[in-house]
Amino acid sequence: MVAAMTAPKFKYIYGPVYSWRMGFSLGIDPLNTSVKSCNFGCSYCQLGLADVLPSDRRVFVPASWIVEEVKALPQDCKIDYLTFSGNGEPTLASNLGEMMLALRDVRPEKIAVITNATLITRPDVRRDLRLADLVLLKIDAPDQDLFEKINHPVKGLRLADIIKGIKDFKKTFEGKLALQIMFMEANKAFAREIAQVAREISPDEVQLNTPLRPSDVRPLSQEDMAEIKKDFDGMNVRSVYEEEKKVYQPFDDSSTEKRHGKFKN
Numbered sequence: 612m613v614a615a616m617t618a619p620k621f622k623y624i625y626g627p628v629y630s631w632r633m634g635f636s637l638g639i640d641p642l643n644t645s646v647k648s649c650n651f652g653c654s655y656c657q658l659g660l661a662d663v664l665p666s667d668r669r670v671f672v673p674a675s676w677i678v679e680e681v682k683a684l685p686q687d688c689k690i691d692y693l694t695f696s697g698n699g700e701p702t703l704a705s706n707l708g709e710m711m712l713a714l715r716d717v718r719p720e721k722i723a724v725i726t727n728a729t730l731i732t733r734p735d736v737r738r739d740l741r742l743a744d745l746v747l748l749k750i751d752a753p754d755q756d757l758f759e760k761i762n763h764p765v766k767g768l769r770l771a772d773i774i775k776g777i778k779d780f781k782k783t784f785e786g787k788l789a790l791q792i793m794f795m796e797a798n799k800a801f802a803r804e805i806a807q808v809a810r811e812i813s814p815d816e817v818q819l820n821t822p823l824r825p826s827d828v829r830p831l832s833q834e835d836m837a838e839i840k841k842d843f844d845g846m847n848v849r850s851v852y853e854e855e856k857k858v859y860q861p862f863d864d865s866s867t868e869k870r871h872g873k874f875k876n
């Protein structure tokens with residue numbers, strides 16, 4: 612367990628939280644907007660409703676501000692990954708690569724990015740993501756219709772382009788590539804088709820999830836998730852109900868609740 616401690620109040624970092632996918636994860640929010648900033652409006656999003664943004668990149672927070680907060684952490688705190696996620700889609704931050712490079716100088720941990728994968732069609736985003744050790748990319752649908760129904764993308768985003776972008780990225784990425792798939796009633800009948808998309812991408816890991824954090828979408832049962840897993844037979848699959856949960860204590864409750872919901876052990 613990470614010991615409770617007094618620490619400065621943080622604006623851009625949160626956690627560490629225990630993630631079944633990464634272990635103890637220090638969240639880094641390169642956006643820090645008051646409402647969610649994302650070019651998706653996923654039906655299951657735990658961050659609440661907000662206008663869906665265009666896919667334009669810009670600087671939301673200077674890299675040095677984030678580095679200063681990370682430097683304020685004790686060097687011996689238990690962290691497995693520095694994870695870019697936060698209050699929306701982290702690749703919208705045009706200084707994401709600059710932040711990763713700067714953090715390499717101040718912390719020894721690996722760096723992860725959790726992304727909805729929409730901007731991976733852009734060379735500058737692929738260049739930034741290549742700086743990470745682990746990239747988690749979202750695919751929840753096998754076709755454009757279901758993609759729009761579940762993810763509510765900003766107008767003009769094409770699932771086929773995103774899948775091609777992921778395949779192109781994989782050819783030049785030397786880190787670990789994971790596909791994260793959220794299953795719910797709306798897509799559980801399409802598990803086989805989604806598994807086929809995953810096979811074509813051939814990620815290092817497939818992560819099967821269902822909305823267990825508070826949202827408007829009900830999670831699937833353990834039995835449903837076990838059935839879905841069968842469709843991914845032969846791939847390196849992890850599934851949320853089968854993973855260990857560990858107690859954690861964030862450095863700062865309020866910055867963590869803003870991005871991760873009210874923490875509960």
Ligand code: SF4
Pocket residue numbers: 647649650651652653655656657658698699700727
């Ligand atoms: S991509 Fe992530 S942040 Fe954006 S709407 Fe979907 S779940 Fe929320």
